Amino acid sequence: MKGFTRNNIKLTYTSVPEFYINEKKRTVVCKLHANVATPTDETYYRGISLRSFSVNAIGRAKCSKDDEFDVERGKRIALGRAKSNIYTEAIHNITKQAEKLKYLHTICADFVNKAYKTVAVHDEYVDTLTFPAHPDYKKTVLPLKSGKIIDNSKK
Numbered sequence: 001m002k003g004f005t006r007n008n009i010k011l012t013y014t015s016v017p018e019f020y021i022n023e024k025k026r027t028v029v030c031k032l033h034a035n036v037a038t039p040t041d042e043t044y045y046r047g048i049s050l051r052s053f054s055v056n057a058i059g060r061a062k063c064s065k066d067d068e069f070d071v072e073r074g075k076r077i078a079l080g081r082a083k084s085n086i087y088t089e090a091i092h093n094i095t096k097q098a099e100k101l102k103y104l105h106t107i108c109a110d111f112v113n114k115a116y117k118t119v120a121v122h123d124e125y126v127d128t129l130t131f132p133a134h135p136d137y138k139k140t141v142l143p144l145k146s147g148k149i150i151d152n153s154k155k
Contacts, residue, residue: 007039008039009036009037009038009039009050009094010036010037011034011035011036011055011086011087011090012034012035012036012037013032013033013034014033014034014035014054015032015033017030017031017032017079017082018030018031018032019075019078019079021071021074021075023069023071025062026062026063026065026069027060027061027062027063027074028060028061028071028074028075028077028078029058029059029060029061029078030058030059030060030061030075030078030079030081030082031056031057031058031082032056032057032058032059032079032082032083032085032086033054033055033056034054034055034056034086034090035052035053035054035055036052036053036054036055036090036093036094037052038050038051038052048101048104050094050097050098050101051097053093055086055089055090055093056086056089057082057083057085057086057088057089058082058085059077059078059079059080059081059082059083059084059085060078060081061073061074061075061077061078061081129141
């Protein structure tokens with residue numbers, strides 16, 4: 001829907017559960033399909049974000065030979081297991097994406113720390129050029145070996 005954004009992760013089932021019943025083997029299998037939507041606020045997450053994805057899972061219920069086979073109980077057991085499995089798959093996918101984001105956070109933090117140290121070095125250098133009272137004041141300044149002079153005078 002136009003203008004819709006979200007700021008959380010949401011798992012939504014995309015179809016009704018599908019049940020496969022095998023009375024001979026005394027099993028019930030449930031298949032589930034879901035979409036996992038991630039934050040979509042482009043103004044905040046532009047350029048780096050989690051990606052949305054689809055996930056499928058199955059759940060199985062097998063009746064013990066000592067118990068009476070009950071289709072409805074088996075469907076509920078299989079559905080419960082399928083729901084757990086679909087969330088587990090979503091957890092694995094989100095965790096993989098989070099690890100990549102954690103790596104990006106780490107390299108960004110490393111750069112910021114190095115940049116602050118570099119700023120301090122440059123600020124100290126400027127102080128040696130600016131303040132005659134500085135112990136390392138440079139009385140004589142040699143010409144720069146590189147750079148381009150641009151005429152910026154108004155005519």
